Amino acid sequence: MKTPVKIAIVLVVVSAAIAAVALKGNKPEEAAPPSGSPPASTSATVEADTVPAPVSAKLPKLLDLGADKCIPCKMMKPILDDLKANYADRFTTVFIDVWENREAGKQYGIEVIPTQIFFDAEGKELFRHVGFYGKDDILGKWKELGVKLAAVGPPEIVRETPVTADARPRETVCFMCDETVPPKTRTVVKGATDQRVLCSPHCYFIYFSSLVGADAKAEEGKVSVTDWASGNLIPATTATYLYGMDANSRPTVKAFSDKQNAAKEQQASTGNLVTWDVLRSKELATRCAFCDRAVYPEDACGVKFGTTHGYGCCTHCSMGVAARLKQDIEVEAKDGFSGEVIRVRTLNGQIASLEPATAIAWFGQNKSPDGKWVSAGCFKQGFFVNASNLQKWLDARPAMTGRQITIAQALADKMKLSPEQIAKACKLGECQ
Numbered sequence: 001m002k003t004p005v006k007i008a009i010v011l012v013v014v015s016a017a018i019a020a021v022a023l024k025g026n027k028p029e030e031a032a033p034p035s036g037s038p039p040a041s042t043s044a045t046v047e048a049d050t051v052p053a054p055v056s057a058k059l060p061k062l063l064d065l066g067a068d069k070c071i072p073c074k075m076m077k078p079i080l081d082d083l084k085a086n087y088a089d090r091f092t093t094v095f096i097d098v099w100e101n102r103e104a105g106k107q108y109g110i111e112v113i114p115t116q117i118f119f120d121a122e123g124k125e126l127f128r129h130v131g132f133y134g135k136d137d138i139l140g141k142w143k144e145l146g147v148k149l150a151a152v153g154p155p156e157i158v159r160e161t162p163v164t165a166d167a168r169p170r171e172t173v174c175f176m177c178d179e180t181v182p183p184k185t186r187t188v189v190k191g192a193t194d195q196r197v198l199c200s201p202h203c204y205f206i207y208f209s210s211l212v213g214a215d216a217k218a219e220e221g222k223v224s225v226t227d228w229a230s231g232n233l234i235p236a237t238t239a240t241y242l243y244g245m246d247a248n249s250r251p252t253v254k255a256f257s258d259k260q261n262a263a264k265e266q267q268a269s270t271g272n273l274v275t276w277d278v279l280r281s282k283e284l285a286t287r288c289a290f291c292d293r294a295v296y297p298e299d300a301c302g303v304k305f306g307t308t309h310g311y312g313c314c315t316h317c318s319m320g321v322a323a324r325l326k327q328d329i330e331v332e333a334k335d336g337f338s339g340e341v342i343r344v345r346t347l348n349g350q351i352a353s354l355e356p357a358t359a360i361a362w363f364g365q366n367k368s369p370d371g372k373w374v375s376a377g378c379f380k381q382g383f384f385v386n387a388s389n390l391q392k393w394l395d396a397r398p399a400m401t402g403r404q405i406t407i408a409q410a411l412a413d414k415m416k417l418s419p420e421q422i423a424k425a426c427k428l429g430e431c432q
């Protein structure tokens with residue numbers, strides 16, 4: 001039976017990540033636990049260790065003292081589950097609810113929940129932390145304390161050289177998305193000395209939204225699109241566009257030099273006939289909340305911040321929204337291979353929860369001429385529910401190079417950016 005309130009709970013306003021528990025008449029120094037395992041009286045709430053070997057007593061231990069209903073404690077739960085599942089052969093992870101088990105709170109001298117205590121294999125306390133503690137920080141602390149965490153699970157996937165080099169002629173590859181350009185939607189931007197080939201008017205608007213300080217009118221004058229009927233290039237601003245939708249509600253854009261041909265195609269397929277100006281406003285209506293690129297919602301990651309719903313144009317950009325807005329976010333991404341949903345929540349710039357816990361990220365990178373690894377851009381990033389899905393995705397992309405990283409790393413890479421770097425993020429030639 002629950003003993004009525006001897007424990008007063010105070011929510012610390014400065015940081016939502018900390019809940020405070022005052023233990024009446026119990027000074028922390030009196031309550032300092034003897035080094036060693038928790039007393040037998042707490043065993044009812046100690047979750048069973050999942051250590052396979054009989055030498056389990058010789059493993060270091062992470063003890064989290066919290067409560068079922070405190071918010072930061074709830075955010076610790078998936079992290080503890082993850083550690084229990086994936087690091088069971090390195091250290092034991094134990095949770096004690098101090099609202100259910102006040103004795104344990106006293107014994108360990110707990111004033112604030114959640115508190116995490118790190119014990120060595122002999123049961124000696126090495127370190128304690130108060131408040132929400134992210135997975136990477138916990139693993140980093142173990143490392144600092146000398147507990148080896150490597151060699152758990154399969155090695156991370158790294159591909160530094162393409163399995164097969166990309167042999168496609170440059171003029172057949174989209175400058176933005178790297179897909180092979182369909183002849184019927186080929187779009188060309190003329191430069192002073194060079195021309196850029198894009199797979200579609202949509203990729204032109206992604207390109208346009210990636211330019212720094214571009215003048216829309218001047219840029220538009222350089223764009224040609226392919227007439228759906230004749231296959232000839234025509235000035236983009238003079239064309240009529242059939243703006244339709246495919247089976248997945250993703251927009252389709254067909255260009256026509258002749259309005260009558262557009263109307264004929266409209267009868268055969270459906271959609272609306274629009275001018276370049278209307279097409280532009282539709283294409284630029286939805287933007288990445290991190291890098292400001294144009295994106296179709298159907299291709300994007302959903303990002304919730306406060307009560308607002310926005311989009312990240314790629315999985316890594318979706319993490320960047322937390323950095324740009326300095327806000328906690330909830331991301332709904334799709335596995336790059338299977339489309340399965342991956343949910344990420346952040347708290348104070350760290351991962352608060354990840355579903356499924358096995359989810360990982362791919363950081364697509366290219367080697368620059370000076371030998372440095374640089375981001376291969378938004379179209380070469382992804383999240384996957386597990387490494388096997390990532391491998392299948394890579395098998396279909398033999399020219400792709402990069403490395404597997406954790407989703408926490410994808411977030412950390414964005415959190416360390418300065419406001420100046422964020423302002424330039426994903427802009428052409430400035431990709432971070």
Ligand SMILES: [Zn+2]
Pocket residue numbers: 174175176177178179198199200203
């Ligand atoms: Zn493209």
Ligand SMILES: [Zn+2]
Pocket residue numbers: 288289290291292293312313314317378426
């Ligand atoms: Zn973006």
